[in-house]
Amino acid sequence: MTSKSILNEKSMDFLEKYLNNAAPTGYEWTGQKLWMDYLKPYVDEFITDTYGTAVGVINPDAKYKVVIEGHADEISWYVNYISDNGLIYVIRNGGSDHQIAPSKVVNIHTKNGIVKGVFGWPAIHTRSRTNEEPPKPDNITIDVGAKDKAEVESMGIHVGCVITYPDEFHILNGDKFVCRALDNRMGGFMIAEVARLLKENNKTLPFGLYITNSVQEEIGLRGAEMITQTIKPNVAIVTDVTHDTTTPMIEMKKEGHLEIGKGPVVAYAPAVQQKLRDLITDTAEAKDIPFQRSALSRATGTDTDAFAYSNGGVASALISLPLRYMHTTVEMVHKSDVENVIKLIYETLLNIKDGDTFSYFE
Numbered sequence: 001m002t003s004k005s006i007l008n009e010k011s012m013d014f015l016e017k018y019l020n021n022a023a024p025t026g027y028e029w030t031g032q033k034l035w036m037d038y039l040k041p042y043v044d045e046f047i048t049d050t051y052g053t054a055v056g057v058i059n060p061d062a063k064y065k066v067v068i069e070g071h072a073d074e075i076s077w078y079v080n081y082i083s084d085n086g087l088i089y090v091i092r093n094g095g096s097d098h099q100i101a102p103s104k105v106v107n108i109h110t111k112n113g114i115v116k117g118v119f120g121w122p123a124i125h126t127r128s129r130t131n132e133e134p135p136k137p138d139n140i141t142i143d144v145g146a147k148d149k150a151e152v153e154s155m156g157i158h159v160g161c162v163i164t165y166p167d168e169f170h171i172l173n174g175d176k177f178v179c180r181a182l183d184n185r186m187g188g189f190m191i192a193e194v195a196r197l198l199k200e201n202n203k204t205l206p207f208g209l210y211i212t213n214s215v216q217e218e219i220g221l222r223g224a225e226m227i228t229q230t231i232k233p234n235v236a237i238v239t240d241v242t243h244d245t246t247t248p249m250i251e252m253k254k255e256g257h258l259e260i261g262k263g264p265v266v267a268y269a270p271a272v273q274q275k276l277r278d279l280i281t282d283t284a285e286a287k288d289i290p291f292q293r294s295a296l297s298r299a300t301g302t303d304t305d306a307f308a309y310s311n312g313g314v315a316s317a318l319i320s321l322p323l324r325y326m327h328t329t330v331e332m333v334h335k336s337d338v339e340n341v342i343k344l345i346y347e348t349l350l351n352i353k354d355g356d357t358f359s360y361f362e
Contacts (some may be wrong), residue, residue: 002176006339014038015189019169020180022107024076024162025094028052028215031072035213042195043211052215053227056195062208067136067236068345069224070187071217073179075327076212077110079192082153086146088117091137093162094218097327101140104329106163108144110156116142117163127284167329172181175335176232176260182331186321187239188213188223193342194349199234206354217303224306225251228314235276235315235352236307239341241333242267242294242320256294260322260334263290264341267318269300273357276317283348294320315358319344 017036023031030309032054034272043056054072075094084362102121107114121135133139142163142190146152169179176187195211210231214223228236242265245255258265266281284291299305300318308316320342324332
């Protein structure tokens with residue numbers, strides 16, 4: 001691997017299209033189709049499942065199987081109740097942040113297409129200064145400009161319609177990627193780039209590689225739980241995002257010190273298999289790839305947990321992309337971190353031996 005940028009014009013065009021497409025939890029298939037179309041030249045075949053997880057496979061006949069994984073879904077809202085005067089109350093689909101909702105434009109997905117709306121909020125002049133009520137899931141509402149419930153329903157809106165934010169990809173100061181759903185559309189992008197580099201650099205792996213873009217992580221790692229039973233991997237390297245802790249109102253003594261621009265974050269946690277993790281950090285040091293470390297109590301809260309504790313135990317590790325403002329519409333990552341996550345996964349794969357059990361007893 002050279003020191004020059006590994007993100008080319010084609011990959012950046014894909015990233016923008018992939019991020020701008022809505023793929024809320026339970027409705028990931030349009031994004032998965034974009035992802036599969038991009039990945040197709042770099043894999044031998046695809047596996048898909050009932051709920052929409054997509055897997056590109058290199059060397060599908062190999063007995064030893066390695067997964068590299070990200071998750072495809074983004075947080076969203078559901079229509080939960082329509083009032084008589086045409087205001088829409090919502091419930092979460094994943095960990096949507098109610099505090100950022102007021103004044104946001106939304107897309108309501110109906111069978112007839114997108115209906116625009118806004119999360120309204122009382123004007124500052126009308127709110128009590130001594131006892132100001134904060135936004136909460138039970139007091140934020142969407143206004144679609146309808147006079148009553150019947151008019152809302154005539155637009156094709158009903159209970160259960162999914163709601164997303166339309167905020168699109170842009171770049172700040174030349175090297176900061178900003179968008180909603182970087183958590184964790186960036187993971188799917190990065191593992192696809194690993195497959196591209198393997199192909200373009202004519203690398204032959206001694207094992208089957210399963211490039212896995214799982215669904216429904218945001219509501220409990222469900223897609224990973226399902227697909228790991230199908231693949232039955234020997235090794236899983238998961239990539240997700242983690243918090244940059246240098247912005248205001250985050251306590252480093254609790255969350256640790258992690259920063260965008262300082263490299264991928266390697267997790268230390270019970271679900272992370274120590275010998276696999278050591279292979280990752282040794283690889284980073286040998287290849288001069290900067291990295292950070294994070295200690296996680298009990299669960300990692302990522303698909304790592306689903307893979308690690310499946311099929312009698314799968315050697316699993318977590319490489320995270322540091323991110324600012326998680327679960328907002330202005331999530332931010334550093335281009336250099338994106339490239340270094342890709343490099344670290346790529347170089348680690350080249351160091352995995354066919355049949356390696358990562359056993360402590362050999």
